Amino acid sequence: MGDFYTYFFDHLPDVWSGLWVTLAATVLGSAAALALAFVFGFTAHGGGVLLRGTSRVVVEFFRGTSLYVQLFWLYYAFPLLFGYELSPLFCGVVAFGMNYGAYGSEVVRGALNAVPRAQWEAAVALNMTPAQRMRRVILPQAWVQMIPSFTNLLIQLLKCTPLLWLISAADLTTVVQRMRDRTGETTWAYLTLLVMYFVLAYALTLLMNALERRAKARLGLRTGAARGPRPVEASATTAGGSL
Amino acid sequence: MNYDWDWASLGESLPLLWEGFKTTVLATVLGTLVAAVLGLLVAMAGRAPGRAVTVPVRAATEFVRSTPLLVQLAGAYAVFHTVDPLTIGIAVLGIHYASYLSEVYRAGIDAVPKGQWEACRALSMTPRRTWRAVILPQAVRNVLPALGNYAIAMFKETPFLAVITVQEMVAEAREYGATHFVYAETFTLAGLIFLAASYPTSLLMRKLEKRLGH
Numbered sequence: 001m002g003d004f005y006t007y008f009f010d011h012l013p014d015v016w017s018g019l020w021v022t023l024a025a026t027v028l029g030s031a032a033a034l035a036l037a038f039v040f041g042f043t044a045h046g047g048g049v050l051l052r053g054t055s056r057v058v059v060e061f062f063r064g065t066s067l068y069v070q071l072f073w074l075y076y077a078f079p080l081l082f083g084y085e086l087s088p089l090f091c092g093v094v095a096f097g098m099n100y101g102a103y104g105s106e107v108v109r110g111a112l113n114a115v116p117r118a119q120w121e122a123a124v125a126l127n128m129t130p131a132q133r134m135r136r137v138i139l140p141q142a143w144v145q146m147i148p149s150f151t152n153l154l155i156q157l158l159k160c161t162p163l164l165w166l167i168s169a170a171d172l173t174t175v176v177q178r179m180r181d182r183t184g185e186t187t188w189a190y191l192t193l194l195v196m197y198f199v200l201a202y203a204l205t206l207l208m209n210a211l212e213r214r215a216k217a218r219l220g221l222r223t224g225a226a227r228g229p230r231p232v233e234a235s236a237t238t239a240g241g242s243l
Numbered sequence: 244m245n246y247d248w249d250w251a252s253l254g255e256s257l258p259l260l261w262e263g264f265k266t267t268v269l270a271t272v273l274g275t276l277v278a279a280v281l282g283l284l285v286a287m288a289g290r291a292p293g294r295a296v297t298v299p300v301r302a303a304t305e306f307v308r309s310t311p312l313l314v315q316l317a318g319a320y321a322v323f324h325t326v327d328p329l330t331i332g333i334a335v336l337g338i339h340y341a342s343y344l345s346e347v348y349r350a351g352i353d354a355v356p357k358g359q360w361e362a363c364r365a366l367s368m369t370p371r372r373t374w375r376a377v378i379l380p381q382a383v384r385n386v387l388p389a390l391g392n393y394a395i396a397m398f399k400e401t402p403f404l405a406v407i408t409v410q411e412m413v414a415e416a417r418e419y420g421a422t423h424f425v426y427a428e429t430f431t432l433a434g435l436i437f438l439a440a441s442y443p444t445s446l447l448m449r450k451l452e453k454r455l456g457h
Contacts, residue, residue: 060442061438064437064438064441064442064445065399065434065435065437065438066399066400066401066402066413066434066437067399068399068400068402068403068413069402069413069430069433069434069437070434072413072417072426072430073427073430073431073434076420076426076427076430077426077427077428077430077431078427080246080426080427081246081427082246155309158311159309159310159311159312160311160313161311162311162313162314163313165313166406173311173313173314177317180321186318186321186322187318187322190314190317190318190321190322191318193314193318194306194310194314194315194318197309197310197311197314198306198309198310201309201310202309
């Protein structure tokens with residue numbers, strides 16, 4: 001036990017830089033995913049037949065092929081086909097963004113559908129422009145519905161970042177794996193890694209719960225949904241989700 | 244795009260990918276089985292009276308659920324290096340997904356009306372009989388669609404098994420791609436096979452969900 005932790009604390013800067021890469025991949029990846037989720041969610045909800053069909057095909061494609069395959073395709077096949085070499089972190093951000101954006105678009109679509117019909121009609125009756133309608137009436141309500149599912153997706157995205165190790169980005173897993181190789185302390189190295197990811201995931205959950213409380217307070221809802229463990233929603237995580 | 248797409252390599256690598264695909268399917272089926280049974284046990288343990296059982300069970304599931312599958316796999320493989328990799332892979336996949344499924348079961352069990360429990364007590368059934376004859380048949384029916392969805396999710400995560408040297412489909416694709424330098428072809432093929440297998444299954448699950456009235 002001693003050896004690993006001596007080495008670990010002697011090389012804290014390496015750990016920080018690994019942590020930094022992991023966080024960067026998580027934050028940038030989820031930002032890309034969020035943007036795509038809104039684009040595909042909106043088109044799947046309200047676009048014309050052509051737009052809706054395209055968005056469905058894209059979403060099903062990125063959900064149906066494994067994230068692992070997508071990442072490796074970007075890293076190995078893309079440079080062969082197009083002659084551009086992508087950095088591992090960039091590959092990660094694109095693959096995570098595409099994959100989780102596809103899952104997220106279902107969340108957006110479901111949340112838009114869940115806003116009561118009367119709210120849309122009332123906004124029309126008040127002569128609001130489509131942009132006003134969306135910004136002031138529909139989105140604030142849909143957003144509250146989206147957050148719990150987005151929290152789940154965010155944690156899942158974080159849990160996929162160790163894939164970067166396989167395409168040799170220097171993320172947290174890569175750094176701690178290297179330390180394991182140096183010290184030979186397998187059990188402690190992996191246990192440390194697991195605890196670190198757990199802490200990260202928990203911190204993200206707390207952050208998202210605070211966001212949810214704020215969004216609810218803005219609507220005048222003050223039910224303390226932030227308490228207790230994160231709910232698992234089958235529909236948000238899987239291909240066949242109906243949400 | 245000035246890449247020379249090597250069509251011949253597609254046909255050549257297909258038998259190898261097929262071999263890997265069988266391992267992929269085997270790991271998914273057995274992993275789902277482990278997860279389905281273990282998840283149920285965890286959910287039942289979560290309803291045990293007294294915090295001595297429920298608190299550790301909750302903590303353990305939360306921990307497993309919040310940590311990366313890849314690290315769990317690599318860790319288990321390094322610690323139990325004498326065990327067959329496929330067995331480790333199935334066990335880890337099963338435990339990982341059991342932590343998700345236990346929540347699904349919990350919701351399914353909670354959805355059984357309280358009167359059913361009370362009726363069992365009134366008939367002085369043993370707890371064992373209550374679970375087996377009354378609660379579980381109703382709960383499992385609620386849970387089936389979600390279980391199918393998680394099986395599909397697991398199917399798409401089996402490529403992680405390549406990390407612990409299991410020769411599943413993507414590992415085969417990588418190996419063939421590396422020796423013949425046809426990554427583009429084999430990875431595209433592997434992705435398409437995933438799509439071809441998982442999309443119809445998820446459509447089927449959706450139909451089942453509708454039929455069960457969700």
